[in-house]
Amino acid sequence: MDDEDFWSSDPKVLQDSEWSKISNEFTNAGYREGITAGKESALQQGFDDGFAHTGAPLGRELGILRGLCSALIALLSRPNPTDTAQAALAETREIAAQLANVRFSDIVPPDLEALAHAREHLDAKMSEAEADSDGEDLADPASLNEELKGKRDLEGLEDLMAQMTAGGGSAATQSRPKAADIVQLKGRLLAIAEASGLKLQWS
Template sequence: MTANMDSPWDENTDNSAIKDVEWSRISSEFTNVGYREGITAGKEGALQEGFDSGFAHIGAPIGRELGLLRGISSAILTFLQTPPLNENLKLVDEAQDISSQLSRIRFTDIMPRDVEAEEHARQHLEAEGVELDENEEIAAKHDVEGLEDMLANLTAGNGISNSSSDRPTMEDIYALKTRLAWLGERLHLSFDWN
């Protein structure tokens, strides 16, 4: 009895075809996995590099300056309010106003927008067919910030407009820094801003 070459039970004929199909499938899977791992590693590397650069050149210096101004302002205010109380109420009022305004500034108010990153993210989301709706976490944050703004506006004479469309800027920080330097001069203090 001779074996039929077209029979599905024939090991020699089907083994070769099955091996080719299996090899193609495995090769394709390894290529896809390698591609995904390469993309992930590239994103992680770029993400870390971007974070490091943003932190070193933008986030840390701005945060440091705001913290330094808040610390100096708080120290001056404490000094002026310590008995015996300073006779010059104008200086006390100025120190309170500066301290109050500095305490209302959020880091997000003064951070520069990364327009390039926003556009890049927008393009990727649009390419994937994702609508650009605000996610729940960001929406909740904006709601809380809106409440903070309303509460801040209840305080009379706070000097900085806290409406969401007119939040403090770096120019406001520089103006407060100038006022703080003026206050320091009146108290015969000098500051090392570095």
Template sequence: MESPWEEDPRADYAPQADWAKLSNEFTNSGYREGIIAGKESALQEGFDAGFALVGVPIGRDLGSMRGAISAITSFLSSKSQEDSTALTMAREISSSLAGVRFSDIAPVDQEAEQHAREHLDASDDPVGQSEELSQKREMEGLEDMLQRLTAGAPSRPLQDRPTREDVIRLKEGILALSGQLGLEITP
């Protein structure tokens, strides 16, 4: 019979096993943190590039166009009714610009679409059917409905979203209208 005071024959192994387990956990934890840091760095770089090269220029252009047509509409509204055609045109441009969303005119992110296609096999969801995208589409549908309820808003179907070419034509309309009125506005 063995004495309870005798040392456990596995006692030499226990600290080594604990050390190996601890070492393995730290290695895995460090690996995960490295991956997370790498993803965050890449995400930040992607955000910075997208913001500077896509978001800001498009936002600035739309904002300038909306401000210019608002100024023209205000100018024409304060004048007599002799420029009613120009005022109608200004209101139409303003209404059309109000319905433009960033997603309507932003260039397609080919890299993101390719990434989604590559991971399509890993998921049962078809490309573009994520919960986040579904919620975004639902919100855009509500925005479209709200805009159609606005007095004087043109009624157009949900599928008929503005394109970059439409926005270019609106900008040309603003320039033509401001030139016709002798105003120096740069949208």
């Protein structure tokens, strides 16, 4: 029996074959769409949680501190200042320079799960790159990880912004403040504000 006789003899076989093919295609398409929807849902939920519990509160507090510095500098920069006002102005400018040098990555609590996940991907890429090595610099993980490149670009922008703010140019030579340093800077700023007669309501 040749192929033509097989297909022409029983149309049900052809229908079943086509049905199986279409069914498999729809199953595969549904699976792919389900995976994509699941990834998008997980990403959105992760973003929402990170933004609500970490990004927005830290950004808000840092913005308030920077704004308070600007207000105090304006208040303390009046003509004929006292020695106390001059000292407070100098300290406020120093605090402003330190705050301008803060990077979000320096004050955010580390996401251990994300770090472990990134490490797994980096290790896998390093293994692939070693197997396919064509003379690239494998010691530089940034050459293998687009996310690291993006972070470095963002940090470069943050450095430019720091240089544009009052006193920011000298801050580039100092080490960047960490989360504990921000708490101390906040305390110093609040003390200066209180000594200057400002009544602050911190929420």
